[in-house]
Amino acid sequence: MRYLSAQTAKAASAALAAEPGTARVLAGGTDLLVQMKAGNLAVDLVVDIKKIPGIRDIVAEAGGFRIGAAVAGVELGEHGGVCALWPGVVEAARLIGSTQVQGRCTMVGNLCNGSPAGDSVPALMAAGAVVRIEGPNGARDCPVSEIPAGPGRTTLVKGEIVTSVLLPARPPRSGDAYLRFIPRTEMDIAVAAAAVSLTLDAGGNVMAARVALGAVAPKVALVQAAADAIIGSRLDEAALAALSRAAEAACSPIDDKRGTIAFRTSTAGVLAARAAKIAYARAMSQGNAGGTK
């Protein structure tokens, strides 16, 4: 294996594109090194992107925030602006791994790992986040929801790397939340997960909503029917029940060592409703103060 510390995104992309063998991007390494240790991934080239200028920065952009691909979970949690605007995304990113892993892991790595159980992915999708990609054909932007392609697979092509993710501005009276189920209180992979982002009108009715589910299908995905179940409601019991039913209906999980089909399906419905309630409370408490300058 060779190790390359790239100085620019273009150089990283070019090296990845030119490698005839197996090439991987190294940001936090908390998935990559585990896969290498397990012996099920023989890597010929590792491209470390952490020295690329700006890739560890969080900058305000268009009322939202652009977060560099190598920003670690703990660094995201220390950023007051992002925490205030997208608390659900931050809590999702902060759930990845232990304190030690938080010192290294990144949301973009979580996304590009392609796991259906990546914690930050549902929250990013619900937030409508957009990644910026550097590749052989130049830069492009792509919604997070279009990146996962299946377990361990993404839509990125050879030589493409994600350099940042944009969390957009949001209207007043908005809130988001992410919940996952794990058998312990820490140190587990999500067995089922749900993220909800919603915006209320002045009367407290849900005007807009996005719901994403994790670990209950081959890839993380937005569930339009679940969002529709609460749009127009004040999140009353009937709306929450409809949300849970819609979430359950969207599940196509597997039985494995972490959970059963029945358990994952049922729990996804429970978590969607619970996350919606948290997001709703956040939106209500936010009053008219939405967005950032």
Add this chain to the structure above:
Amino acid sequence: MNSLHISTTINGDPVEFICDADEPLLDVLRNRLGLTGAKEGCGTGDCGACSVTLNGRLVCSCLVLGAEVDGAQITTIEGMAQGDQLHPLQRAFIEGAAFQCGVCTPGILIAAKALLAQNPDPTDQEVRFWLAGNLCRCTGYDKIIKAVQTAAADMRGA
């Protein structure tokens, strides 16, 4: 072999080493530098026994490549005591019987020190969640949590 020559700082000392491109920092510390205080309990970031700080951040050294630490500042358990003066956490762990076999202890001490550096007065729950990535199979954690709180109180008073 794609060996790399790395210059870094460990516990305040300048250190140079040669490592393979795919060699974890933990292996460098233990096998090349004789710093065996960090332990490999799993090699996959699940147990925390290899905890060190890298540029002030708590990390698992099994999940860092040696190649990545060029120019970095690393602290390990070997750098915790100052000369013959134990750190208050080290004293509290001995006096509070906060370990039995002791193999997780270096990692837990490094992690606890990182916690108290940013939160000098944590609640028990904050200590428990901060240390969730440090597995201990002997103690049931009870005396570990109490020793961290003893040291925290000691450090606040000092």
Add this chain to the structure above:
Amino acid sequence: MALDQPKTSFRHVGTRPNRPDGVDKVTGRAQYGADITAPGMLTGAILRSPHAHARIVAVDTSAAAAMAGVRAVITGTDFARPDDDFLRDVQENCMARDVALYDGHAVAAVAATSPAIARAALRAIKVTYEKLPHVTDVDAAMQTGAPVVQAGRALETVPAGMSQNVTHHCEFGHGNLDAGFARADLVIERSFKTAATHQGYIEPHACLASVTADGKADLWCCTQGHFFVRTLCSAMLGMESSQLRVTASEIGGGFGGKTTVFIEPVALALSRKSGRPVKLVMTRDEVFRATGPTVSSSMDIKIGMTKDGRITAGRADLRYSGGAYPNGTVDMGAQAAFAAYDLDAVRTFGWNVLTNRPKEAAYRAPGAPQAIYAVESVVDELCQKLGLDPVTVRLKNAARKGTLSSYGPTFNDIGLVATLEAAKSHPHYTAPLGPNQGRGLSCGFWFNFGGNTCVSLNINTDGTVGVTEGNPDIGGSRASISLMAAEELGIAYDNIRTIVADTNSLGYNDVTDGSRVTFAVGLATIKAARDAIGKMKTRAAAFWGIDADAVEWTDGAAVPAGANAGKFPPLTLAEIAAMSPQTGGPIAGHHEVNVDGAGVSFGVHLVDVEVDPETGFTTVLRYTVFQDAGKAVHPDYVEGQMQGGAVQGIGWALNEEYIYGADGRLQNPGFLDYRIPVASDLPDIETVILEIPNPGHPYGVRGVGETPIVPPLAAISNAVSRAAGVRMAELPMSPPRILAALKA
């Protein structure tokens, strides 16, 4: 002081001094198994079967052996083949010869000049397997027609016509069951299952072997018993004991799992073949796949009770599987199942069953947690259905001094009643519970053990003392041994240093197991101190010119026994030691014994849980451990055993399990999915130590290490069952299982 009555007042014993290895362990200086190196050392690595059951048709090592940097390649044929069944099983478990019996079974090994070359060499070994049918579940393995793991291993205790996987049957108890059940107002019969679990020590097995051309060998390893390691390895390598010296490193947890060998004979064989020192360190994956997890179990329990809470009869049918080799763990389960109760009619039946899983090793009170979980679950259900208080019922039926135990012996002084009464009067027992919360309780028991023990105690000329013992310190035992030496000699704790010596330095010491060390090594240390005191009294008597019988030992000094003996100022240990070169030479005490009289230990655990009715997630809210320690020598480390055992039991109850796929391969060989409790899963673990002296020890000490893992399984299950309103009968009670039960 009469030697047959336990001492009751203490100066040192019962205090909480710092442990002698404390600074080493907080500074990273303590040397564990993988921390030891030797000049010219090679790295060893082991190739393991990817199949649950397969005939090894051929192993082609030629390509690996030809690689640059590879210095030795071995297979099963490089080992001696012991005649003894037990030794042969251990050897074949370390490296298969003809058949790989489980996923992870070793088939070959290499030693090379670097880890990378060793790994590459393993990939170059070509093994031709013929896959065979496999079975991993105990009930499936008992079916006639099940795939046969090993043929011809059944003992004569097994009736004809059963599956060949059934290797052993046992039966214990007394009285007339039918008459007992007929007297009951309520009889409950239930079936239970428990998954195999792992000790989960944080330190993987590691060793360094060095064999020289003249056949002499040194082995450093993390083990609970280096003398036993010598016995096993010398048999497998065809060596004499005198040629193999084994030194125990510091040990990063064992809990029974390091009482045997897995890689040590392999490292020795590689070193012998390569002529170089060889270090072998397991990965975590190897630890889970190829060391010694617990048995899994399938059990039927039937208990009858009267309306006022008297148990009229109890029966247990236990089916245990400890993997691919025969073992007797089910005997201990069958003996322990009803040990807490004074019963007129009790019968237990045990069956050992082979499966294609790794060979079981001991895990803290082996065999007892499963059986007692099942019994205590049924007792709790009887209490619930009859509207009776669980502690009152247990007190009414509790074993006490004079009780004919369910497994044969009549109990001497035991502490069960005291622990139950302590639980009943503790504020925890009557604290209010909220919605979805439940309280559970269980008794627990372990036999405890004494065994072969040899201790030397050397009086240094400056008045300090060195104690040399032979049992690896897995939880502070050097501190406890020093405390007992200080107590007996009458000198300061800090003037004593206790070390664990290698196999050449002492006679045979049994493994650190059976909760034996503080009891048995402590007893031998006390007697070695008495031996040294006798010699010091003789020196003082000679110095004074009086008879040795006229000298007593008081507060660390020799004094005349009375006015008639003469009038001399006391001679302290330090003074006698200083003049020892002039009075006959060095002074040392020794004691060698096969210790009997380990008192059994009972405990009671009390737990509150909350169950999330929508997800089946269990939160442990409050936990209190009550246990009889006989005499707590170093209370910090007694509490530590109680807390650590309780938390291992909590993990077993809620989430820990070996998960096998349809292909018979282990699905979760790592700490990510083998879920041991993390700090944030737990509340404080409160401890209450009871001290009912054990008549078999000079200070009344009982072993305390194993009992605490026994009660949590049923205590948690009873709490969950009461919180969720549905009886759970399978471990672990993972959230999917609880939710399924709630929705059933």
